[in-house]
Amino acid sequence: MIDPTTHPATDETIAPVSLPELRKRLAARLSPPATKLSLTKRGSQSRVWRGVGAIWRRLVLFSAIGAVSAALTPCPARATEVPKPGSKDARVRNINYDPDQVVSIQGSFRHAIQIQFGPGETITQAALGDTISWQIAPVGSIIFLKPRERAGPTNLIVVTNADGSPRTYHFNLSLGTGQVMYGVRFHYPREERALALLQTQLSQAAAAQALETSITGSALDHAVIEGTRNMNYTVQGDPTLQPTEVSDNGEFTVLRYPGHADIPSIFAVDVDGTETIVPYDVREDFVVIHAVYRQLRLRRGATVLCIYNEAPPRNDRGDRTGTVSNVVERKVKGQ
Secondary structure, eight states, rough: OOOBBOOTOOOOOOOOHHHHHHHHHHHHHHSSTTTOOOOOOOTTOHHHHHHHHHHHHHHHHHHHHHHHHHHHHHHOOOHHHHHHHHETTTTTTEOOTTTOOEEEEEEEEOOOOOOOOOOEEEEEEEEESOOOTTTEEEEEEEEEEEOOOOOOOOOEEEEEEEETTTEEEEEEEEEOSSOOOOEEEOOOOHHHHHHHHHHHHHHHHHHHHHHHHHHHHHHHHHHTOSSOOBOOOOEEEEEGGGGEEEEOSSEEEEEOGGGGGOOOOOEEOOSSOEEOOEEEEEEEEEEEEEEEHHHHHHHHTTTTEEEEEOOOOOOOOOOOSSSSOOOOOOOTTTO
């Protein structure tokens, strides 16, 4: 609310103006395009309307400046793009692919130009405006250009197949005396970023797979020594074949041969005395047999060593996971 003021000369009181009324008056004065702001004698003495008049003059001034600027500013014209010189040799140029951009190629009489498109890209169509003054030879993802004579500018349109998707290139060809172009290579930032992202994801997946394999291998290695161990074994025979340690955990038998000693042939002896060769794997100093037997017989040539399991039969491993470990489970696909 604006406080009433008294004019010193007329001693008249100016009535307060409400905000809706002020908006109404402003709208009435600002809306008509030919409106001219004029104040009454009383209004010209009011601080409120003097402020409104100043704002109005600024709006008119800025509008006029904007109109003049818009009239004088030329419409944007998109010029052709010139490939940028390479970091090692300026005659080898580079440019990013833009389907909406015309690329300017400046040739030189008796000089050939190579235009290199993306890897795996195949040229399907090449339309040359002046086929008399310019010679063109498309090969795979490369186009060779050569001006045959001194002629005026022309255009070239190339359509390629990039992994099943068409790409269109527009060129403006001209002869000049400036920097000679020997080669122009196209780059594809969006595709390159996508490929880099895919490679990163594949690398992360490979690292995760390697970590999972390592963890699984560690779990399987640990499975042969987990649980209560039976050390109650006796031996009889040639001591040169004797391991330094024999034990089992109810499911796996472990023989220790330190220093990567020569491992003899290992047989399981049945109750009738027949021998059956047993499969095993070697993990550093340990020979891991994937079963527990009452008697083992080790042989190397004519030497023999018998190993007897003196503990009562037991099976402490109630969990069956399909592997040698309780924490690593084997699952059949589709089941």
